[in-house]
Amino acid sequence: MSDEGLSAFGNDPWWIILIKAGAITVFLLLITIFNIWFERRVVARMQHRVGPNVHGKFGLLQSLADGIKLSLKETIRPKNIDTVVYVLAPVIAAAMAFTAFSVIPLGPEVSIFGHRTPLQLTDLPVGVLLILAAASLGIYGIVLGGWASGSTYPLLGGLRSSAQMISYEVAMGLALVAVFLYAGSMSTSQIVEAQAGGSQATILGVTVDLPSWYVVVLLPSFLIYMIAMVGETNRAPFDLPEAEGELVAGFLTEYSSMKYLLFFLAEYVNMVTVSALATTMFFGGWRAPWPLSLWEGANQGWWPLLWFLGKVMAFMFLFIWLRGTLPRMRYDQFMKLGWKLLIPLALVWTVFVATARATLSAGYQRQFFYAIAGLVVLVLLGSFVYDWIAAKREEEQAGEDEEADQPAFDPFAGGYPVPPMPGQKVPGFEPATVSVTAGAGAPGDESAPTGDGRGQSATSREEHGDG
Template identity: 45%
Template sequence: MIPSWLIDVGLLVIKLAVSLVGLLMIAAYLVLAERKLLGRMQIRLGPNRAGWHGALQPIADVVKMITKEDARPRGADLFLYWFAPAVTALTAFLIAAVVPFGPALNIFGHRFEPMVLDLNVGVLYALAFSSIGVYGVSLGGWASNSKYSLLGAVRAAAQMISYELPLALSLVPAVMLAGSLRLTDIVEAQAGLPFILVQPVAFAIFLIAAFAEAKRIPFDLPEAENELMAGFHTEYSGMRFGLYFLGEYVNMIVLGSLVTVFFLGGWHGPLLPPMVWFLLKVFALVFVMIWSRGTLPRLRWDQLMGFCWKVLTPLALVNIVVTAGIMVLLS
């Protein structure tokens, strides 16, 4: 008879390994998918030399970054310079730990949740680590001892801190409708009707704020190649630049997963297995992020901040009041 604690530990190790390896593989090939899709949008082929139709390009990129010289700018704060990229990548992985990508299963008489952590305050956990992610960007730009990096870091800090407010406020109606802060409960509350149909305003606000949190076009002012060369990671090379790169693409997957959990019904859907539905919804949202990069122009800085404080935040507050009023009238 296998001890129950040993089964619990074994299942936890399996979930950790699958989540980590899965996210790394998806993020690696998401880079290839983005380059291919942008190539098609611009009437070109994209990477097609490493492997069949460029299938080995992610492996070639990893080898290149590992073997590339780890340059360090003169006058940099070395501890923060080395530490900052890890913060960006680590926070994205930690948020992914609470994302449920399927219903609970019964394995050896034990309840198996297809997620690393099933917290009763999962929403607060995700928002907390999302806010910590700004430190990786701001510290990396400041520690590089470069005016371009510092300017990109200041932009990133202002942008990410500002858009966290409408991002969090847009989730309040979803929490009110589900009556819980647990992500699995929010998904179960959408078994009959996804929240996007009853909360389209909250969905739009969350999606726009998620673009800004991920620093994707049209909200990529912290990088702004034509102004800042590359912004906060200008002075990084090798695998430290790779960690920033990895964090950005894992963040895209995580934000797509959160949109799916909060507004698209999570794993719910007809005919197909639950996990397949979840992945299809996430990849559809990631495709929208890639599509926007190939089509939308970059906003000006005043437009970026004005849109957050003058449009999204007031709209999110009004949506909370209206939702609360309707719930009281229908109760």
């Protein structure tokens, strides 16, 4: 792997580095405030509500007012906490969220006070691994916060978060391996550069260059990453570490004031980070989409920052859309999705992409590659069908065993009659059959009046106790 593309980094003076770091911090704070307002407005629109509309134009200052109110609230600390870890946990979560954004490319080289520098704080030959490592360390803040609270529900939320991170970060990492194989690098800036060249197409007699975004050639990787990034950020429908219906507020239960605000900030910054990583890995990063790319200056100067923000906000809308439409999953369903579906699919797809790159580069015909791909798909579909049939058989067998082991129901076991539960049968009891006798009317006429002259059939009187 060549480091020639990284020569632009590490040469900036200290004041440029401070400007970049400060700009990223301010950007993440401002976009968090905006995203909270954006989420409220979008969800309100989905639910036919108004949403925030009082503080500022369209309620734009509502998030700022909430942040000020929350930071000025009284700090409440339970007695049985581990004080040091309790205080450090939200700091760790927030610090790692900001650190992960340091290698995200926001644009090409620009001029800042006469100094040429890329719109990126820094980059590494393994820049994507830095993002994954920072996200993993950020989970420690949630886990330690739940453990240090000295309460049952926060502890359960922290344990859920650790299991969630392990399950979905494996799938996320495997989904990105295919991108590394195609780009030949794990540097974020070089991955964006690898998506610069594209295929040519003739539109209305004009030959244009189309971008070669990896979302097209690596669509399964993108879909796996998209599901894993929602699970990684603890967002609905995967917000099980803070499920208020089961765990009060999960790992956040014993936190208030500024510490609660730091956890809240870390969650929204992580959402922006995984959205920016998806943009970088699959959607060409800061490069302009077609047809804007036809403009010669679209990928120069400060304009690419606008395209980058547009792509990130599209992913933020996806997060909000999922929260407003999908119900929370059960924990066993959530873990089964990660371990039994996403990880096997990511493994098979990674092997598939590696094999394709090796066979095509070795000069094999595409027909040979397509035959191997079809065989792999058939084997994979066969395994899913087999698992489905086996699960059905196990479910039927479990139902039969449960019915065989169920003791006889005694309605008078407690001294007074109790109706049976669904599926229970009272021994020696058979439902009574009601016979209908024709009255004075025509033979077989069940609605004919009976001899009592009230016009009520025998069946009706028997049902109401009049027989």
